Amino acid sequence: MSTSKPVVVYGASGYTGRLICEYLREFNLPFVAAGRDADRVQSVMDSLPGIETADYEVAGVEHTAAALTELFDGAKVVCNTVGPFADLGGEVVEACLASGCHYVDTTGEQNWILSSREDFGERFAEAGLLLSAGIAQMYTSGEIAANICLETQGVDTLDILVLWKGAPTTASTETIFTNLLSEAYFLEQNAYVAWPPPQGYEVSVPGQHATALTLPWGGTSHPAWFKDDPRVANVKVLGGVFDRALMEGVVQIAQMVEEKIKPLPADQQGPALAEVAATMKADMPPRENQRVNTSIDSVYATGPLGNVHCVLRGASNYKQTGLLQAYAARCLTLGVTRAVGFGSACQAFGHRELLGVLQSFGLSGKPAVTSSSV
Numbered sequence: 001m002s003t004s005k006p007v008v009v010y011g012a013s014g015y016t017g018r019l020i021c022e023y024l025r026e027f028n029l030p031f032v033a034a035g036r037d038a039d040r041v042q043s044v045m046d047s048l049p050g051i052e053t054a055d056y057e058v059a060g061v062e063h064t065a066a067a068l069t070e071l072f073d074g075a076k077v078v079c080n081t082v083g084p085f086a087d088l089g090g091e092v093v094e095a096c097l098a099s100g101c102h103y104v105d106t107t108g109e110q111n112w113i114l115s116s117r118e119d120f121g122e123r124f125a126e127a128g129l130l131l132s133a134g135i136a137q138m139y140t141s142g143e144i145a146a147n148i149c150l151e152t153q154g155v156d157t158l159d160i161l162v163l164w165k166g167a168p169t170t171a172s173t174e175t176i177f178t179n180l181l182s183e184a185y186f187l188e189q190n191a192y193v194a195w196p197p198p199q200g201y202e203v204s205v206p207g208q209h210a211t212a213l214t215l216p217w218g219g220t221s222h223p224a225w226f227k228d229d230p231r232v233a234n235v236k237v238l239g240g241v242f243d244r245a246l247m248e249g250v251v252q253i254a255q256m257v258e259e260k261i262k263p264l265p266a267d268q269q270g271p272a273l274a275e276v277a278a279t280m281k282a283d284m285p286p287r288e289n290q291r292v293n294t295s296i297d298s299v300y301a302t303g304p305l306g307n308v309h310c311v312l313r314g315a316s317n318y319k320q321t322g323l324l325q326a327y328a329a330r331c332l333t334l335g336v337t338r339a340v341g342f343g344s345a346c347q348a349f350g351h352r353e354l355l356g357v358l359q360s361f362g363l364s365g366k367p368a369v370t371s372s373s374v
């Protein structure tokens, strides 16, 4: 089977997948809404207001590289939202390579970004295709803010804070758990350095008196994206959700995993973690509310002789993710990308362009930038 639609959204039944479909409609981009259960995908699509004006078809597909390759044949871009990606992403990337499609996903998993780059980056570059894991609010908005800071010459150290207000979806919660088993890295003089055993970090948040409790959140994507950036030497990121009680719970679970699960033999760690995760299954969150679901990315960039601070406020972070994915698909179907092989959203599409798209849909504010002279 070959499709005439240029874009495939894999995981279209999920919270984020359906938002990508909505924004593809706004860009007039025909797409295949795909998932493991065609009926579930169809009933989700039937519930999307206005989707009848989109040019789309629904497809059910088995989660194997062979079946996915067949589905992707004829398409140009695959937007993958089936996470946790460290567990489920490999087959989708293989299938993109086999069918000649660009690959973009919504991950925030550092271990997946590192392994997908290592395992597939060169082959995508040879094929002239983009492999971009992590086109999503966490952490593209922080990447935009960091790049705004880097417009000032002479800064080389990025201290990044990423916070959002809302409830994680089912797969987001699973992803938070799988992240706990992997090593988290920051960047020091362009080398990866492991974070110490998990603990909460109290941070000040621009625009409010109360502090927030954060974690390295699996290391985040930024160390991987900036590792080979000649302007940058050091990157450290802290983040999480604004909900303090939820963060206290995550810190406790992270410490329990460190003490009780990580010492287990490798084959017992996953099942032991799954038992804990099963007690915390998340329901599908309500549709986002612009006045409730806010995000903030704050980046201090420093150099020996000065500093820059950029604060980027946003709303509806899952919608931001849906929009960023749809815009990436639009660029790629038009053949507009500055990167092939492994590349971040900003490297492929430009940070000012991505900011403009988020602003034009009312999902991102004007960056507040202050600096001392460098």
Ligand SMILES: NC(=O)c1ccc[n+]([C@@H]2O[C@H](COP(=O)([O-])OP(=O)(O)OC[C@H]3O[C@@H](n4cnc5c(N)ncnc54)[C@H](OP(=O)(O)O)[C@@H]3O)[C@@H](O)[C@H]2O)c1
Binding pocket: 010, 011, 012, 013, 014, 015, 016, 017, 035, 036, 037, 040, 063, 081, 082, 083, 084, 085, 088, 106, 107, 108, 136, 137, 138, 139, 169, 170, 171, 172, 173, 175, 317, 318, 321
């Ligand atoms: N970094 C960010 O800012 C950001 C933002 C949004 C999402 N994400 C990430 O993106 C991923 C998806 O998030 P979401 O909010 O869309 O979650 P979700 O609502 O739980 O949706 C998950 C999707 O994956 C599918 N799926 C799950 N397990 C599968 C399997 N074994 N085989 C095939 N399909 C499977 C589900 O299909 P069924 O409906 O058939 O179960 C569903 O379509 C998560 O990993 C999340 O962390 C990150």
